[in-house]
Amino acid sequence: MATVEVKNLRKQYRNVVALDGVSLEARAGQMVTLLGPSGCGKSTTLRCLAGFLEPDGGDVRIDGESILSIPSNRRGFGVVFQNYALFPHMTVAENVGYGLKLRKCAKSEIHARVVEVLRLVRLTGLEDRLPREISGGQQQRVALARALVLKPRLLLLDEPLANLDARLRDEVRWLVRDLQQQSGITAFYVTHDQSEAMAISDMVAVMKAGRVAQFASPREIYQRPAERYVANFTGEANILTCRTAVPAGETRMRVGVGGADLEVDCAPAARTAGDVELLLRPEALRLAGPDDTAAFRGIVTKCAFLGASQHCEIELPDGNILKLAAPPNARVVPGESAGVVIDCTHAWAMPKVPA
């Protein structure tokens, strides 16, 4: 088990800034996900951790000691690549046992450990196959086994599921999480898939243009995002520009939006921000029934039947549009007026940050 501190990591290619001061930390045994669109610096960060890239500035410390001067082959980290990177000329067993062979382990020990780790990833019986003779999901599990068999101090996974189809992705995702938790290995996981990030991580770093926009638990990232960018990247979001916003108590604000006046929880930075935006996740909104007091009233502009629910869009008097899920049999007719009830415990005010 290892704790990892990434401090103010910087990397520049010619005239493109890839990392603009990335700071993160992983406590022992944690799974930390780097989440963001392509080009945000998440893979670059991981490659710096692995030692494949040398950062221009900043530091990476494992259990308090800087590792930047250690070459990648002496770091003792397990790396799982998006394209699996299995050695095509070695069998499954040779791939998994390669690191042990380099460590001059006895043949019998290599065999025992390879068999054991292949059992963990449920690939028993495929020892003598070549990578090209097994499926993509199996290849990815070999890659995982190959990294785990060395009992690494740190496990680095670079979009390990991106090349798998949806069903396999789900299966391998849970396998990765289970194995990581069982072995207690600290892990960094790079992905652009927010549901993947939420499901398997202890902490998520949402990255934006070479910086960490927010580093927090999945729950906090989703429910209490620091800014619009984070909110949009972590799920369906209604983000309304507030007309007025005044602090109300330590962590709350009163905001005027869409013809309503609400008291909601807020990000600390929102209290001093010039402009404030209100985040309403679809689950914070409900179509008003006859007995409800609607917070908002607006005109239905769109309605699509999805089976288990209906997707509705309602335009408020101030031009903001609300997206929400209505019960499948509710009467929602485009062009008619509708009321919306807000669950203020799921509302969140955040500062408006220029994109």
Next chain:
Amino acid sequence: MRRAARLQLLLGLPAVALIFVFMILPITNMVEMSFRTPGVTEPFGNDYTLMHYGRVLGDPYYWGALGRSLLVATTVTVLCLIVSYPVAWHLSKADGLKMVILYALIASPLMTGVLVRNFGWMIIAALNGPLNQSLLGLGLIDRPLRLLFTQGLVVLALVHVFMPFMVLPINNAIRNISPSLVEAAASMGASRSATFRDIVLPLSFPGIQAGVTLVFVLAIAAYVTPALLGGQMVTYMPTQIIAELTGTFRWPLGSTLAIGLSLTTLLVVAVFTLATWRLLDRVRA
């Protein structure tokens, strides 16, 4: 489907015709020639005989020429491989302008005509040539070395000209190795030399095999360079064949020698291919 098949046939026809006219027919003709009796006033007689095969197989002189050819070709191939691999590695890592310049430099031996190139070597290697002058000037030797008309010079000149045929396929093979394989090996603890030994070298083998085959076949059949730089004292198979065909005008004997050389080459390439079959089968993508 029928249309597609007909189109395929049509597209393949020029190549088939070319091979038939310029390869199958001449080889058939040569095989037939090798069984002809010797002629008295013409290059060949009208009857058929096995005597040339008996003569070639029984004469140590021809075995000597074949042995020398095999030795030179093998030496050239091995040296070419050793010299070319690092060049191919650098080429495979280069891009942009650097890559273009490297390609041009590597192909440069092929851009000079065969006679000009070999006369160049004669001038360089002459007793009072620039090579001896420089070595004398540097005080490395006391008297000029006899370099011209030696096997060493033949080997050097052949390595020089055949290097592109080794570099280019190996460069291609190394380029096809995903960089993440090298990174994966490093993450598992492999040093640079272990990564080279266990990953890069085996995976570049298809290029090595292509290069080795090309260079060996070209080297064993080389005529102009051994004829010009090898001198009159020793014979190689190709120079001997040409001597029989155009010097003594014994066409049947020359044909028999040519067939012997072809079969030997084929045998060596076949043995090499079979010996490395397993490795190649593993690394094919």
